[in-house]
Amino acid sequence: GAVVSQHPSWVICKSGTSVKIECRSLDFQATTMFWYRQFPKQSLMLMATSNEGSKATYEQGVEKDKFLINHASLTLSTLTVTSAHPEDSSFYICSAPPMTDSYEQYFGPGTRLTVT
Amino acid sequence: DAKTTQPNSMESNEEEPVHLPCNHSTISGTDYIHWYRQLPSQGPEYVIHGLTSNVNNRMASLAIAEDRKSSTLILHRATLRDAAVYYCILGQTINQAGTALIFGKGTTLSVSS
Numbered sequence: 001g002a003v004v005s006q007h008p009s010w011v012i013c014k015s016g017t018s019v020k021i022e023c024r025s026l027d028f029q030a031t032t033m034f035w036y037r038q039f040p041k042q043s044l045m046l047m048a049t050s051n052e053g054s055k056a057t058y059e060q061g062v063e064k065d066k067f068l069i070n071h072a073s074l075t076l077s078t079l080t081v082t083s084a085h086p087e088d089s090s091f092y093i094c095s096a097p098p099m100t101d102s103y104e105q106y107f108g109p110g111t112r113l114t115v116t
Numbered sequence: 117d118a119k120t121t122q123p124n125s126m127e128s129n130e131e132e133p134v135h136l137p138c139n140h141s142t143i144s145g146t147d148y149i150h151w152y153r154q155l156p157s158q159g160p161e162y163v164i165h166g167l168t169s170n171v172n173n174r175m176a177s178l179a180i181a182e183d184r185k186s187s188t189l190i191l192h193r194a195t196l197r198d199a200a201v202y203y204c205i206l207g208q209t210i211n212q213a214g215t216a217l218i219f220g221k222g223t224t225l226s227v228s229s
Contacts, residue, residue, distance in 0.1 A: 004159075034216045043203075044160070044219040093159045095217070103148070105217055107159030 002028045004096050006108035013084055013115055021079045021111045023050075023094030028106075029074035030096035035067075038091040038110075050077040050094075074099075084115040120204045122223045128194045130229050136189040138204030143184050148207045151178065151189050152217070153200040160203065160219075163189065199227045 003026040013019050023033055031052045036044040048058045048069055056069035068080040077096075081088055094108045121139040128134045140149065151163040164171055164178045166187070171178040177190040191198055203222040207215060 006159075036219075043201075043221050044154075046216050046218060049216060091157075095159070097215070103150075103165050104162040107161065110157070110159050112157075 002026075002096075002098060002106045004094065004106045004108040006092075006094060006111050008111060009109060010112040011114070013113070015085055015115055016083055018080055018082045019084055019113060021081070021092055021094075021113070023077045023079070023096070023108050025075045025096045025098075025106070028096075028098045028100075031074060031099055033071065033077040033094055033096045034105075035069065035077075035079050036093045036095070038093060044093060047079075050079075052077075081113065084113070086115045089113055089115045120206060120220050122202070122204055122220065124221065125224045125226065127226045127228065128191075128198075130195060130227055131193050134191040134194045134198070134225065134227075136191075136202050136204075136223050136225065137186065138188070139186045140204070140206055141185045143206060149178065149180060149184075149187050150205045150207050150217070151176070152203045152205060152219075153198075154203070154222075155197075155200045160217075163202070165207075194225075194227045196227050196229060199225055201225070 005024045007022045033050040035047045037047050038044045047062045048056045050056050050069045050071040052071040058064045071077045091110050093110045095105045097105045150165040152160040154160040164176050166178045179188045201222040201224050
């Protein structure tokens, strides 16, 4: 099946700094990618939709100025957590549905962010 | 969005079949039923999907009730590697492009040897 990668797989940063997480579709193109956040023992929560060539759309309650999303190409979306705080520590997962008709969405392996 | 209800957890023994139920009483006529699973510390992966008829693939089977208000994911012989959280998700279209999957709480499946 298609592959979606994320980089880094884990990161530790200090409070107040910014962290960039990359999501790449390795063998297909995606005009849309999705970003999720998952706290321990909880389900995935959709944060935002990343659109190639246009602004991202954010779910209610997600601060767009704090979670900056850039869909630079048909294979790359980045999520930057700005001025990170310990409560931003979470597992961040991206997904990418192929541009062609597909019943399956492909998820990245996730990025574990720890803010100290 | 139509909602799904799943048991919080289920247990199984290795080599035994597992039936994971999902209730979706408010499903619309165009909603597809998708199942994904998430192994520990990984991103979710697709398992199976269906609309009205029962479906089989190499991973599992999906049995859909005649009124479509419930469905059951069937793992025919559970292995330790099947221990995961299983999510039943309703999707508006067979083409997922551009449509985010909305995850419920899912069912945590434990498999014992």
